[in-house]
Amino acid sequence: MRRTGWYLGVLAVLVAFLLPATACAQSGELEIFSWWAGDEGPALEALIEHYESLYPNVRVINATVTGGAGVNAKAVLKTRMLGGDPPDTFQVHAGQELIGTWVLADRMEDLTFLYEEEGWYDVLPEDLIKLLSTDEGIWSVAVNIHRSNVMYYIPENLEKWGVSVPTTWDEFFEIAPKLQAQGVVPLSVGENWSVIHLWESVALSVLGPDKWEALWTGELAWTSPEVVATWELLDRIMEYTNPDFASLTWQQATDMVVDGEAAFNIMGDWASGYMSTTLGLKPGVDFGWAPSPGTEGIFMMLADSFGLPKGAPNREATIAWLRTVGSREGQDIFNPLKGSISARLDSDLSRYDAYGQSVARDWQTNRIVGSLQHGVVANERFMNDFATTVMEMFLTTRDPVITSNAAHAVALQAGIGL
Amino acid sequence: METSLVRAHREGASSMRTGKDRLIAGLMLAPSLILLGIFVYGFIGQTVYVSLTDWGRGASLALQPEITFVGLENYRQLFTGILDVRFRQDLVNMVFFSLIFVVACLGMGLFLATLLDRPLKGEGFFRTVFLLPMALSFVVTGTIWRWMLQPRGGVNVLPTLVGLPRLEFLWTTSRQRVLQFNWQAVPQGLILLAAVVLILLGVRAWRRGTRRKALLLGLPGLVAGAYVLLVGRGVNWSGLPFPETHGFNLALIGIIIAATWQMSGYTMALYLAGLRGIPEELREAAQVDGASRLQIYRYVELPLLKPITLSAVVVLGHIALKIFDLIFAMSGPDNAMTSVPAILMYLTTFRGNQFAKGAAIATLLLLLVSLLIIPYMVSTLRKGDEA
Numbered sequence: 001m002r003r004t005g006w007y008l009g010v011l012a013v014l015v016a017f018l019l020p021a022t023a024c025a026q027s028g029e030l031e032i033f034s035w036w037a038g039d040e041g042p043a044l045e046a047l048i049e050h051y052e053s054l055y056p057n058v059r060v061i062n063a064t065v066t067g068g069a070g071v072n073a074k075a076v077l078k079t080r081m082l083g084g085d086p087p088d089t090f091q092v093h094a095g096q097e098l099i100g101t102w103v104l105a106d107r108m109e110d111l112t113f114l115y116e117e118e119g120w121y122d123v124l125p126e127d128l129i130k131l132l133s134t135d136e137g138i139w140s141v142a143v144n145i146h147r148s149n150v151m152y153y154i155p156e157n158l159e160k161w162g163v164s165v166p167t168t169w170d171e172f173f174e175i176a177p178k179l180q181a182q183g184v185v186p187l188s189v190g191e192n193w194s195v196i197h198l199w200e201s202v203a204l205s206v207l208g209p210d211k212w213e214a215l216w217t218g219e220l221a222w223t224s225p226e227v228v229a230t231w232e233l234l235d236r237i238m239e240y241t242n243p244d245f246a247s248l249t250w251q252q253a254t255d256m257v258v259d260g261e262a263a264f265n266i267m268g269d270w271a272s273g274y275m276s277t278t279l280g281l282k283p284g285v286d287f288g289w290a291p292s293p294g295t296e297g298i299f300m301m302l303a304d305s306f307g308l309p310k311g312a313p314n315r316e317a318t319i320a321w322l323r324t325v326g327s328r329e330g331q332d333i334f335n336p337l338k339g340s341i342s343a344r345l346d347s348d349l350s351r352y353d354a355y356g357q358s359v360a361r362d363w364q365t366n367r368i369v370g371s372l373q374h375g376v377v378a379n380e381r382f383m384n385d386f387a388t389t390v391m392e393m394f395l396t397t398r399d400p401v402i403t404s405n406a407a408h409a410v411a412l413q414a415g416i417g418l
Numbered sequence: 419m420e421t422s423l424v425r426a427h428r429e430g431a432s433s434m435r436t437g438k439d440r441l442i443a444g445l446m447l448a449p450s451l452i453l454l455g456i457f458v459y460g461f462i463g464q465t466v467y468v469s470l471t472d473w474g475r476g477a478s479l480a481l482q483p484e485i486t487f488v489g490l491e492n493y494r495q496l497f498t499g500i501l502d503v504r505f506r507q508d509l510v511n512m513v514f515f516s517l518i519f520v521v522a523c524l525g526m527g528l529f530l531a532t533l534l535d536r537p538l539k540g541e542g543f544f545r546t547v548f549l550l551p552m553a554l555s556f557v558v559t560g561t562i563w564r565w566m567l568q569p570r571g572g573v574n575v576l577p578t579l580v581g582l583p584r585l586e587f588l589w590t591t592s593r594q595r596v597l598q599f600n601w602q603a604v605p606q607g608l609i610l611l612a613a614v615v616l617i618l619l620g621v622r623a624w625r626r627g628t629r630r631k632a633l634l635l636g637l638p639g640l641v642a643g644a645y646v647l648l649v650g651r652g653v654n655w656s657g658l659p660f661p662e663t664h665g666f667n668l669a670l671i672g673i674i675i676a677a678t679w680q681m682s683g684y685t686m687a688l689y690l691a692g693l694r695g696i697p698e699e700l701r702e703a704a705q706v707d708g709a710s711r712l713q714i715y716r717y718v719e720l721p722l723l724k725p726i727t728l729s730a731v732v733v734l735g736h737i738a739l740k741i742f743d744l745i746f747a748m749s750g751p752d753n754a755m756t757s758v759p760a761i762l763m764y765l766t767t768f769r770g771n772q773f774a775k776g777a778a779i780a781t782l783l784l785l786l787v788s789l790l791i792i793p794y795m796v797s798t799l800r801k802g803d804e805a
Contacts, residue, residue, distance in 0.1 A: 071751060075768035081479060101771060105480035192752035244569040246591035246753060252570075381474075384770030388504050388762070392754045396593070409501055415476070 027057035030317040032306075034091035035073035037066045039278070043337035047143075050333050051324045058317045063087060081107060086309040088318045093375030094142045094305040095131050096216075100379025102307070103139050109308040110137030114319065120326055123344045127368035128301070131376055140305035141326040144340035147359055148268045148371040149201040149292040149300040152275070156286075157260050169205060169233060169293045172264075176240040179263050186240040188262035190253035195238075195245070196373045196391055201266050202237065203230040205294025209369050216370075216377040218417015222408035231400035238398075246395075258287070266292045268302065268374070272355045273339025283355035291362075299366035302374035303343060382414035462784065469493070469781045474772035492778035498657035504754055505762055505779065506601055510664040512758045512786075515674060516738035522678040523734050524727060527685025532715070534686070535693045545690070549683040556680065560747025563676035564590075567748075589672035590749045590756055598665035605655040606646050613643030669755035673745055680744075681737065685730050692726040693719060732794045739787050759783055 036044045041064075048060050065073035070091075077090055086107070092098045102108050115121055115138055121129065128145075132138050153165060161182055166172040176186040189198055204212050206229050207220075214220035215227070242248070242256065254271045256262035258279060265271065272289065275281045283289075291298070306325050312318045324330045331342035336351050341360045349357050370376030375383065390410055394403040411417070469492055473485045496505045530548055534541055551559065566572035567589035574585040599607070620636025623629075696719060704714045742760040749756045751765055759779050767776030 071765075071769055075764070078479060078768055078771075084481075101479055105477040105483070107479065107481070191750060244588055244591065246755075247569050247588055381770045381772060384765055384772075385501070387752050388754070388765060388770075389501050391752075392504060406501065413501070 026055045026317055026320050028314050028317060029059045029061055030089075030314055030321055031061040031063055031087040032089055032091075032321065033063045033065075033073070033077060033087035035065055035070040036091065037064045039273070040338055043334050046337055047325070047330060047334040050330055051321060054324060055317065055320050058314075058320070081309070084311075086311055086313075088312045088314050089306045089308065089321055091304055091306065092140065094140055094303040095370050095376030096379045097375030097383070098140055098305065098307060099134055100381070102309070103134060103136075104379075107310055108139050109310055111139060111141065111308060111322070112137050114141070114322060114326075118323060118326060123328075123346050125343075125345065125363070125368055128303075128343060131301075131368075131370050132305070140307035141322045142303035142305045142343040143325045143331065144304055144335050144338055145343045145359075145363060146268050146270065146302050146340050146374070147299055147362070148197065148302055148374060149204060149295045149298065150267065150269050150271070150289050151292045152254065152257055152265045152267065152271055152287060152289050153263060154257060154260065154286070155288045158263065161263065163263065165288070165290050166293050167290070167296060169202070169237070172240075172293050173236070180240065184260075185242045185256065185262040186264065187237065188248075188253040188256040188265045189238075189241045189245040190248045190250040191246055192387060192391060192395075193373060194250050194253060194267070195395070196387060197268070198237070198266050199230065199234050199391075200300065200372045201292040201295060202234050203227070204298060204300055204369065205292065206230045206233055209298050209367050212369055213377075216416060218411075222411050223404050227407070228400045228404045231394060231403045234394070235398050235400060269355070269359060270339055276353065276355065277339065283353055284358075289355065289358075297366055299362050299368045300371050301363075301368055302371040302376055378416060379414055382410060382416055385410040385414060465777045465784075466781050468774055469777035471774050473774040474770075474776075478771045478773060488774075492775050493782070494657075496775070496778060496782070498659075500658075500660065503662060504757070505759065506662065507664055507754060508757050508759045508762050511667060511670060511756065512739065512741075514666045515670055515677075515741070515758065516735060518670075518674050519677050519681075519738045520731055520734045522674060523682045523685045524730060526678060526682035527687075527730070528689050528723075530682065530686040531689035531693060534690055545687070548686050551680045552684050554680065556741075556744040557747045559676055559680045560744045563672070563679070564748045567672045567675075588669065590669050591753060592667070592669045593755060594668040595663075595665040596668065598663050601662040601664055602654045602656040602658050606650045609642055609646045609650070613639045613646065615639070617643065667755045669749075669753075673748060673756050676748060677738075677741070677744055681734060685734070688726050688730050689723060692723045696722050728794070732790060735790045736787050739783065739790065 032044075032048070034044060044062065048062060052058065052060060065076045070093075073091075077087075080086065081102075092102070098108070115129075120141075124142075128142065129138065132140055132142065151165070158164065161179060161184060163175040163178060166175060172186070179186045189195060203215075207215065207226055211220050211226060215222070220227070242253075242262065245253070248256075250267055250271065251274060253262075253265050254267060254274055257265045258275065258281070269289075272283060272287075275287050276283050281287050306322060308315070308318055308322065325334075326344075328342070328344055328346060328348070331344055332348050332351050335342050335347075336353070336356065339356075341347070341352065341356050341363060345364055347360065349360055352360060372378055372383070372386070378386070386407065390403060390407045393399075393406045397403070470487060470489060471485045472488045472491070473483060475484075477483060496502050534544060534548075538544070568574075569586070569588050569591075573589070574587065576585075578584050616635050616639025620632045620634075620639060623632035623635060700718055700722075701714055704718050709717070740760060741758060742764070745756055745758060746761060746764075751761065751769075760783060763776050763779040763783070766772050766779065
C-alpha cells in the first residue's frame, strides 16, 4: 500500500514535469538563420507572420547574415555548427549543397516522417524529391523554386533590330553578327558566377538532361568529347558578349538588356523579379522570356530550403516551421513576394504574375534537372573549386581541353560521382 | 658610516618595493597574458596543427570529423599542385601589391608632408583633408572606389568632360599582364636575389673595414649565385611539372589606387611629425654653411626621416600583406585578377570546406608577415635595451 503511494507520488511528479513540456510543445523561441534581407526580406517576414499567426506562443528570431550571395552567412553558420551552437533551422540551397556538407556530416534529421504525414509525396514532383534525397532519407523542405535556364529580352527592341528569339545556339550564331553590326551586344553577361550560370545552360543544351545527370553520378567523364564540346560552345558564345563582363553585377547585365545595349541575357528568374518589381516593367509586355537556347522542355531548378539540424534547441517549433514552409498556404504567401514559384503542383496560380504562372506551368510539365551554380547537383568543395580554378582556367586560357581536364581533376578530388 | 647605513637601508627598502611591485605587476598582467596565450598563441598553434592534417575530406563538418595527420602535404599541393594555380597567382599579386602600395604611400606621404611643412595658410584644413580617408573603413573605401572605377562610368568618363574620348580600361578586371615570368624559375630567382643582397652587404662591410664580416656575408653569396648560374640554368627546381606564367596583373592598379588614397594620409602625418621634430638649429647650421633650401632638404632633412620610413614600411607592409576587406569589397570573391591569399583562404575554408588547406594558407601568411615584423621588433627592442 505504502509502495503504491510512493509510485503514485513519483508518477505525479513526472506528470507535473511532462505536462508543461507537452503543452508548450510549440512555444519558446525559434531561430531562423538565413541570408534573406533587402529585396528578399519582405517575403521571409510575410512567411514568419503567417507562422506566428498559427503558433502564437513561439517567438521567432529572424537571424540574417547578408552579403556575398550567402557566402558570409554560410561562413557564420559553419562556425556556429562547429562550435556546437546550431540555429533551430537554416536556409540552405536544396540538394548537394545541403547533402554534401551537412547530411554527410550527420548533422541533419531525416524528414521522411514529415513528408508522409503531410502528404508531400503526392504534391511535389518526383524529380524534385529525388534531388532532395539520398538513400537514407529526405533532408529538407523546399520553400521555393527558381528556374536557372531562362533567357530575357525586350520584345520591342528585337522587333526594331529585326531579329527573333533563338531557340538553338545555331540560330543565335546566325543573328548575333546582325546585332553586332547594329552596335548591339548579342548576349550580356555579368561577373564570374554568371559565367558559370551561363555555362550550365549551355552545357544542358549540348548534353541534354540525361547526360547532364550522368555527369553528376560519375557515369559521364568530364574529359569526354561531349563535355569538351560544352566549353567549345561557351568559348564561341563569349565572342558575342560584353568585354567588361567581369566588372558587372547580374543586375547591371540585366540593365544592358533593358537599356537596349544588349539583346539577350541568361539569368535565373530573380531577374524577372528585378525587372518587374525594381524597374517597374510589365512581364510579357515590356520584357519577354524563353528557355535558354536548346533547353526547351527542360526545367533547370534551384531551391532554397529549410531542414532540421540535429540538436536544434526547439525541435517541436522547428517541425512546425517546416510544416508551414511546405504548406500550400505558406508557399503561396512567400513565393509571389520572392519572385519564385511554389514547389507544389497544387499551388494557387492566381496569386502569381504572368511570369510566375508561365514558370509554374513549365514546372508541372517539364523535365526537371538541378543547377550547378546554385547548389543542387554538386557539393560545396566542387562548387568552390569550379569557381576559383576551373572557370578561371577557362577565362585565362580559353582552352576547352585544359578546362575539361581541370574540371575532371576537381571532380575527382571533390568525390563527384563516388 | 651613517651615510652608508642610510644608503643600505634605502636600497633594502627599494629592493623590497621592487619585489612587491613585481608581484603586483605580475598579478595584474596574468589575466591578459593567459588570455593572449590561449586566444592568440594557442589558436596559432591550432591553425598550424590543422594545416598539417587532411581536415576537409568528406564529412568535414561532422561533430567529430575524421582527421589524419598528413605532414606538409597541403603546402606541397599549394606550391606544386596544378590545380592550386590560383594560390600562386594570389601570392604573386600580393607581392606586387605590397611593393607598389608601400612605395606609392611613402612617396605620396613624403610629398604631401613636404608641401605642408611650409608655413601655409590653412595647414590644419589640408592636414585634416589628407588624413580623413584613414578614418574610413576599407569596406567603405572599397565600395566608393568600386563605383568610381566602374568601366562604364566614373573615372573612365572623366576625359569626356574636356572633350577627349572616354577611357576603356577595365580597372579591376582587366586580364592584361606585364612583367611575366615562369613560376618554375622562381627558386632560382629567389636564390639569386638573396645572393645579390648578401654580396652587396659584404661589399658594404668591406668598405667599412670589417673584413671578417664581409667575407662571412659575401662568400656564401658568391657561392650561391655561382651555383645557381652554373648548375641551376634550365633546371626545374620548383616541383611544378608544367610551365606556368604569372606576372603583374594591370587590374591591381585599381586596388592600389584605392589603398594608396586611403593610407597615404597616414604616412603624411608620420613624415610631418618627423619634419617638425628636426631641430631648427640643424637647418640654421646648414644655412650658415651656405646650403640652399633644396640641399638642406636632401642632405639634412631626408636622412633624419629614415627611422620614420622604416616604421612606415613595417606598418604599411603588414597592412598590405593582410589586405582582404578592400579587395573583397572592390571586386568580390571570384575576381582572380585582383585576388590575394587572404581571400583565397576565406573561400577555401568557408566556401569549399577545405579547412586544412585554408589553415595552410593562413600559416604561410603569418610566416610572411613575421618575416617583416620580427626583424623590426628585434631591432627596436635592442635599441630600447641600449637606451
